[in-house]
Amino acid sequence: MITVIIFSVVILIHELGHFLLAKKNHIEVLEFSLGMGPRILSTVKGGTRYSWKLLPLGGSCAMAGEDAEDEGPGTFNSASVWGRIAVVAAGPVFNFLLAFVLSVIIVGCIGYDPATVLEVTKDSAAEKAGLEVGDVITEYQGYHIDLGKDLYVYSYLNELQEGDTIHLKVKRDGKEQEISFKPDVNVRYLLGFNRSDENSMTVESLIKGMPLEEAGLEAGDVITKINGVEVLDGKAYEKYIEKHPLSNEPVMITYERDGLEYEAEITPKEYRTPVSGFGYNTYSEKASGLNVLKYGAVEVKYMIRTTILSLKELVTGHLGMNDLSGPVGVADAIGNTYEQSKSEGTLMLWMNMLNMAVLLSANLGVMNLLPLPALDGGRLVFLIIEAIRRKPINRRIEGMVHFAGLMLLMALMVVVMYNDILKIF
Structure with a gap:
């Protein structure tokens, strides 16, 4: 139910933006509806039909002549080009406004998370470069940082590599300082497997190109001994590794498969991880006065930037189709968050x-502004071209482009929905 409410509010506000600007520009709104499919409730007032439809995913603000060449009085095309631009842009803008209002409420209640340095590893490159506890990070690798989660997301999407130089800008006592250093490297030796849980020695999956995979182990095998020492559970394994750290020396692994016992000599593989040498705040601090409005806007900025960064990673191939989520995936995420939050x-x-509503509203705003056919952004491209050349592009051609875009969009939604269902089940 909570998922339906969140979806409905976000979509309703989006369509309300189109509706209000259409009315302001004297465009006739034929139907303003929430949901898709057959009407459950419907009424006509002031020439507009207001409907609540069966499927709670989606909504519409159907305007006279919106998808036709009709330029008669009261139609979409009869409004000035700038009026039409305002009508189309209003949907995403209202989503950003909703995200801002909700963010102000959140910041007012629980605060914001400045990227304050909470710890610096002793004798690390970060400490030697002059980084101190209490410094507030304002820039990381040229990326402006407003919040601790800004730094987290950027670091996650742009993994630190050995040999990189970390460039920071920090505020200390009201003054900005620049700090640069090469990260330290944490060297570990790994067998290359994931366990089904921390107390189990059952191999859930194998890491490609790592020693256990190369030795022929498979998911479902159970590791029972290392160098003849029994490791009956996860605690015994951790205890063994603590007393006998893996190195580049071979070890004998004993494992069970289908009731039979096998042995394999494994040489652990070196795994080098660059480490920044500092920890930073991702927890909320109280805000008051105008800071509530300021950091409400900053929260929306964070959501928008994160969406754009994720799209960039998708286009460049660093994220794949399996990383996309549609309505089913979002609904599942909202449901999981609701269940996990009950105890808090x-x-x-x-x-x-x-x-979650802020995230969904900001995402909807950004996605709708993408310059793709059938989306608000695609319509804005045609309208801006019309404003520049002072005459419209052939409306029939524009309609065909938007229709083709809609078909591709629907096909993408089917694929994403299928992936969402597979992830859940």
Whole structure:
């Protein structure tokens, strides 16, 4: 139910933006509806039909002559080009406004998370470069940082590589300082497997190109001994590794498969991980006065930037189709967040739900502004071209482009929905 409410509010606000600007520009709105499919409730007022439809995913603001060449009085095309631009842009803009209002509520209740340095590893390159506890990071690798989660997302999408130089800008005592250093490297030796859980020695999956995979082990095998020492569970394994750290020396692995016992000599593989040498805040601090509005806007900025960064990673191939989520995936995420938040108390439960609404509203705003046919952004491209050349592109051609885009969009939605269902089940 909470998922339906969040979806409905976000979509309703989007369509309300189109509706209000259409009315302001004297465009006749034929139907304003929430949902898709058959009408459940419907009424006509002031020449507009207001409908609530069966399927709660979607909504529409159907304007006279919107998808036709009709330029008669009261039609979409009869409005000035700038009026039409305002009508089309209003949907995403209202989504950003909704995200801002909800973010202000969240910041007012639980605060914001400045990227304050909480710890610096002793004798690390970061400490030697002059980084101190209490410094507030404002820039990382040229990327402006407003919040701790800005730094987290950027670091996650742009993994630190050995030999990189970390460039920071920090605020200390009201003054900005620049700090640069090469990260330290953590060297580990790994066998290359994932366990089904921390207490189990059952191989859930193998890491491609790592020693256990190369030795022929398979998912479902159970590791029972290392160098003849029994490791009956996860605790025994961790204890063994603590006393006998893996190195580049071969070890004998004993494992069971289908009730039979096998042995394999494995040489652990060196795994080098660059480490920044500092930890930073990702928890909320209270805000007051105008800072509530300021950091409400910053929260929306974070959501928009994160969406754009994710799209960039998708286009460049660093993220794949399996990383996309549609309505089914979003609904599942909202449901999981709701269940996990119950134990945190009523306040945190509703703050997390509002945060999901902010994320969804900001995402919808950004996605709709993409310059793709059938989306608001695609329509804006045609309208901006019309404003520049002072005459419209052939409306029939424009309609065909948007229709083709809609078909491709529907096909993408089917694929994404299929992937979402596979992930859940």
